[in-house]
Amino acid sequence: MAKRNRLLILILTIGVFGILNTEMGVIGILPSIAEHFDVSITRAGWLVSLFAIAVAVSGPTMPLLFSGMNRKKVMLLVLGVFVAGNVVSIIAPNFTVALIARVVPAIFHPVYCSLAFTAAAASVSKEEASKAVSKVFIGVSAGMVIGVPIASFMASAASLQMAMAFFAVVNMAVIVATLLFVPSMPVEERISYGAQVSVLRRSTTWLSIAAVIFLNGAVFGVYSYLAEYLKTVTTMSSSAVSVVLFIFGGANIIGNVVAGKLLTDRAIQSVVSFPFVLGAAYILLFLFGQFSIPVAVITFIWGIIAGIGGNINQYLMMSSAPDAPDFANGMFISSCNVGTTLGTAAGGLLISGMGTPYVVFVGFLFLVLGFVTILLRNVRAVTQTNLNSL
Template identity: 75%
Template sequence: MVKQNKLLIFILTIGVFGIINTEMGVIGILPTLAEHFGVSISKAGLLVSLFALVIAVSGPTMPLFFAGIDRKKVMLLVLGIFVLGSVVSIFTTNFTVALLARIVPAFFHPIYCSLAFSVAAASVSKAEAPKAVSKVFIGVSAGMVVGVPIASFLANTASLQMAMAFFALINIIAFIATMIYIPSMPVKEKLSYGSQLSVLKKLITWQSIVAVIFLNSAVFGVYSYLAEYLKTVTAMSSNSITIMLVVFGGANIIGNIVAGKLLTNNAAKSVMVFPFALVAVYIALFLFGQFSIPVAVITLVWGILAGIGGNINQYWIMSSAPEAPDFANGLFISSCNVGTTIGTAAGGLFISGIGTEYVIFVGILSLILGLISIIVRNYSKQSQTKPLAS
């Protein structure tokens, strides 16, 4: 049974990696995609921002619609749709078709991620559940940071089609492994979501959502255009850009490890300090963005802070609604993707309007708004159980 549970969690981790990798992997090849489809870099950014927007909309709702269906069948459905979307992306030369091939799978993205966390937790004892879920989160982190440099490397050394094929391959592996090794998992009891939805009546929930939107916008409003920034402002070669993306990815994983200790020892202080630390990094990047060595050091620190930020976002929403962890997880996914959508869209506007180097100010402005949201939430913490309306 123990071996079976380990295999189940490993397959879920691969599945989550494949899905997050499909979402975030295009960040490293946005300039190449823009050139391939003959569109501007800001328009190519829609491949990131619209994907995130769809997830933001479907995050709290889609998992509810599929809650009563055999979990294995749902996982196969989602992975199959992601495979199909990736295959279409390999062969299409039409930007609109490519956009649709990403938007359709995006609706199903929250279903698999939410399901992966709940299945992992249910596969072990209650005491071991956090460890099981944390292992699946490795797939989330890897999908966000490892897929970007791999896709960039494949696009630069082989072809854009090979980079897109990489997305398809991971999802195919997860699909086959799920089909062969994961047993049927019929839902024995469909849970009522009435009590979970009630957390939306709490003011602190909405304050947390707003803060997370701005904090995620601060990271991905800039990071989504990192490859373009390094190419245009720092004048790095394609291979050097790939190395920088690897540095950011590795640093992000370090940040995840550091965040666990920070949030355990002093969560409130860590949340308050984070915006100040990231603003300092962005100011340094704006001042020294033309110099390769300082940019490399800044990227390392930035990557660590981005990893910490992801954990802070999850903690901030989960701590506002601990009585409804499943629904809170859906809100976390949605809030992060709303932030990604806003940040990426704003970044594209700044780049097309005043220049690539000024995309940094999207991050700084988002952090200021995020800090204000954090302060407001802290001051009104006493109203955590007070409903918006009686």
């Protein structure tokens, strides 16, 4: 049983990597896409922004819609949609078709990811759930930070079509592994749509949503401009920037492993201390941003903290609605995308007004808002527990 569960979690991790790789990998080949379809780089960027918007919009609804179906069948359906979208992207005759081939899979994105988190947690004991979810998060981190340089390398070394074929191959491999090794996963206790949506009546749910938005905004409001920061403030070469970005990605994966143990043994303490730890990393980045070696070390530490933060966000949502796991995970994915969008927009505005060195201030602002929201959430949770005990 333990061996089968490990294999299931591994397949889910690779599956999530394939989904996130499809989402984020195009960032590394946007110039090639713009040239291929003869569009501006700004218009090519719609492939990223519209994908994120589709995920944010479908996050609360699509996992809810499929929550009563056999999870293995749903996963195969979503992976099939992604493979089809990948193939159409390769042979798309124009940019409009390529854009549609991106947006349609994006609508199904939250379904697979939410089911992956739920299935991983359900495959182990309640006490080990956080560790299982943290392993799936490795796929999230790898898809977000490793897929970009891989796609970029394949486009430059071979062709744009080969880079996009990489997305399809990964997703196709997961389909085969799911067919062969993932057991049927029927929903044993179906929760009505009304019962799942009713978790929105709880103030702790809305406070969790707000906390996820702020905490994710705190990370991506700064990380989205890390390459620009390294070039203009630290004055690194392009090759050095790539190395530091890889350092962040590797550290992010380490953070996921660390988070599993932290949230299993000291969940509340980890959640409350997170804004302070990340804030301390931003202070160091602001003070030593001009020096290459200190920045590389700080980025490594920051990457670990960011990896832990992703798991904390998922824990906040799941612990506020444990009776509707698929819906809660969908809300988590949607909230993360909203946070990323708001944080990135705020970071851009601050850079335009004050300059790149001060982008960390966006992180501080979102961390303060996140900490206040966490405190309010904890107070509300304690109050509700006391009322239920009466």
